[in-house]
Amino acid sequence: MFNASTLPVSKTSRAWTPGRISWVWRISVLALLFIGAQVEVGPFQLAVYYLIQDRWTILLAVVLMMGVAALAQRGCGAGLLDRLAASERLPLLMLALAVLAAFAGTHLIFGATPVSYDEVQADFDARVFAAGKLAYPVPEAWRPFIAALGPLFFLRIPDGAAWISAYWPGNAALRALFDSTIGMAWCSPALLGVGLASTYGVARKLWPDRRDAAFIAVLLLGTSSQALVTAMTPYAMTAHLAVNMLWLRLFLQDRPLAHAGAMAVGVLGVGLHQVVFHPLFVAPFILMLLCQKRVRLAAFYMAGYGVALAAWSLYPVWLAWLQTPGAGPSDPIRALLVDRWADGAGQGRFGHGVAFGLTVLNLARLAAWLNPALILLFAVGAPLALAKGALPRAILASVLLTAAAATLALPYQGHGWGWRYSHGVLGSMALVGAMAWLNLTERPDRGEWSSIVAGASLGSLLLLFPLNALHAARFAAPIRDALALIQGAGTDLVVVDGDAVSFGEDLARNRPDLRNTPKILSLEKIPPAALPELCRRGSIAVFDAGAATRLGFIGANGPEPRSPMREAFDAQCKARIL
Template sequence: MSTIHSFALMLLLGASAAVLELSGLTFQTMSHTIWVVVGVPGLLAVLGCLAGAVLFERLAGAGLVARLERLDPGRVPVWAIAVAATALAAIAVQLVHHDHAFSMDEWMTRFQGALFAEGRLTGTIPAEFLPERRALYHDFARIDGATGAVASGYLPGMAALHGLFALVGAGSYAASAMVGLSVILVAAVARQIWPGQAAPAVVAALLVATSQQVLAAGSTSYAMQAHLALNLLWLWLFLRDRPVCHGLAALVGIAAASMHQIHVHAFFALPFLLGLLRPFRPGLLLWYGVSNLLGHLLLLSWDPLGWAGAASAAPAPATGAVAATLARIAGWPGLEAWATVYGNLVRLLAWQSLALLPLLLAWAARGSRQRVLLMLAASVVTTFLPYPILMPDQGHGWGYRYLHGIIGNLALLGAAGWMAIAGRAELARLRAAVLLLLLLTPFVMLPLRGALMRDLVGRYAEAERLVARDAGIVVVDDVGIYYGADLVRNDPFLEERPLRMRLSLLDPAQIARLCRAHRLAYMAPSEAAPLGLAVPDPQALAGRWPGYRARIEALRACPGGAEAVQ
């Protein structure tokens, strides 16, 4: 096994994924845009670095190989790696992401986190704007039409973490802190697997700390980095195999399930819990079964609208969402879903440390098959299982965010790969090439990814600043602007001005009523296009959406005319 195998595999996977993406066989959503703008240049850089490692392994002089071999990973303090990774993620919050919640998943975390920081469960829509309530917030928000109570539709864990950090003015850095915690915990788990050996713990820590996906997620408000940290904490407690640790592990599992979606941690933990069947440990099985059942029932009962005293929960569309989910479960994913999932798996590999793939192949070829490592591999598979059926398209996200929680598994398997090649004289060149790839990741891949992400996120951050103009209400053309609905972001009490509203969810009568009471502005496709946001052809748009022209005419008919209507 050598770096040529890693290069050949990445070339095959990347080329086939690119063909599927660019031929239109995948879902043409924001994930496709990210693939084109950030993914393709990044993939080419990954291939270039792997090709360089191949040449190094074949052609480097013995002296250079020996110098790299002297870089003993076991001498690097894990705490220093954790601090550096946390700092990089925190710097990227501003430098790369403009402190902007790129996706509505991130925005809803901040929205609900701000409520929690004030000691509230819900916001309130004033009675004046109740008729336009759905135009004011994204579909991810839950709204009570009778009382105007509004809250995030997600489970509360990540929002609570964000709110806790927001109390000291650091809400945007909650995920960054989870990066450092993940680095420390993956090293701690490695020490359990290889007691008394420093190198595998440091290698695992470096693979997490130089993961492009980890550092990208750590600079966002996604729950994914918290999932990774809590999964590793759960695993560390589980492997200690003491009564108090199993008690705490169950609580950590419930906390992990509360972060975003309830199933994420359950599929991660499944192989380890099934391992309690052989040897059969009925007491532990009962403990985890009962605690998870009660904890998950508690999470399923989470209803901020009801708990805040609202008369009713969110409206009927929830029933339709459940029916749609059941229909997806009953059906087999089509070609579009499988092509998208395949591309996502390639993203997962391309967004890790450059050293990970060679180390995974080394483990697969000659590594240990001890029980815990096989469980880690099985956990990767079980975590993946729901997504081809339930959510084949991730939409926004860096790398493959749905599998973010198993990056620790991959790092530990990579550490097993390092152990498989360590100390073998005939593999000195391979070890040196792996160390070179570890060095190339922060110095080549991270700056490149950061620049590409900064450009894409910056387009929407600039559009958000453009929406926040001097007006009472800004009507955003969410049909004529690609992902224009993401620009409609209002505070939980509608105290800040301007208010933003989605054009597609306002009828002409509502527009006329708002015009009489407020000064309206219009965020038009012609304003978004110079910022780099995609806009469809206006004629095709009008033909595809019959109500479009009527809404535009209603805006033109406003007293004085809505600003920027063309």
């Protein structure tokens, strides 16, 4: 059995007073901001843009913590958390409000419009699955242009016979399920609710006599901008958070049926969108079982995850073969290896300096998008978790292992709110923070710590979250405006000059059945030999740097020198400039 009720509550050094730890936090965050402003990250200009945007949140967080620390020393709000944590209904109310806020933000902040192509792919696949297909057949007339119609992250099925993303299908399948019931826009908010409820359940299991610890865990997670804003998007990261915490909730029940349920949830977790993330989360817990000599249970999980990893790894190969059974078996395998695994590993080519710079930027963004109290309590709780008990060490290790893997293999996250590759372990971070809370409430300065956590959480919700939401809305607005301009072009086709527009390829969004008008193509992905045929397909408009500049796209500053492909297009096609 797991020794959940004996997690550490021992006293830490009296030298680490709330004021001193708060100062360490502020200095560390400012150092991240300063170093991040100096580092060179080569072609990853988007990461720098995000830091420039988030620096105001970081500075506001530092000011907030200074004010909170000053008020705490005067005893303001010392008993607030104790009164709130005593309520049995308040966590349920917090959960409901978080779900409703995420649903409202889906429309109010993002206009129910995906920003990045990762999000586009999630909705694209969901519509394919909702139509009862695993991949959507492509009309033969459009197969030569399939790479231009879907320029990013598509599984390269031989001959372009069908199209579906190269991501694994779990997140999209969940979205398709919601689309057929209460609406796709409810999917991510509902998954946030599952993540919060499961985090609360895990904390109640770990500390059955300390309801306040479960309240603190939910408070730290539910008032973080990253959790709320990401749940307004189709990103798979909210699903990872929900699956990980639901898995841990079942795992800690430590009964045969619960372990079977955890394994079933784990199969979904492996296939959510990337096979690597969920196994990184569960690996420390399986290692814990081995250290406890619970070999049979560990073998059950290792066998289950081995089968799941093998099956999901072969899924794209099987899917590609299913669409083109006459193709040689090496074709989809080569497509998988080249287009998926090689692209994921390709970030390493930028060198250790760039990887270090991106890691600093990721940590700075994480600091800007989490409740400052979560970061503070995680820093206090990490040594406690490391020092005492196999279970707290496993919870901490799930965070550190995921962060290390993301740093080494995927230092560049592209778009995202906060550090999205850490999203699946935010619940674990909140649990480590709750461990710190248990320790700190045994100290004479309990009231001061209570004031700091209460004030930081309130400030995170009322100050940092609105500012981050505003940043997200401003970033998304030009994309929505561009799509509205393109869809209102009144032509049969719109060609996006991606060489002249930063992330212009993200605008090439088409329905799976290609019945949308206009059809949107990425210029650089059009085969040059097929240009004459494209020009005969109907009227054409071009979205280029001029339109992007008018709409306020990042990095857009007027007309750019025309690429050879644009010159060839202009020479052969009569097109209207948007």
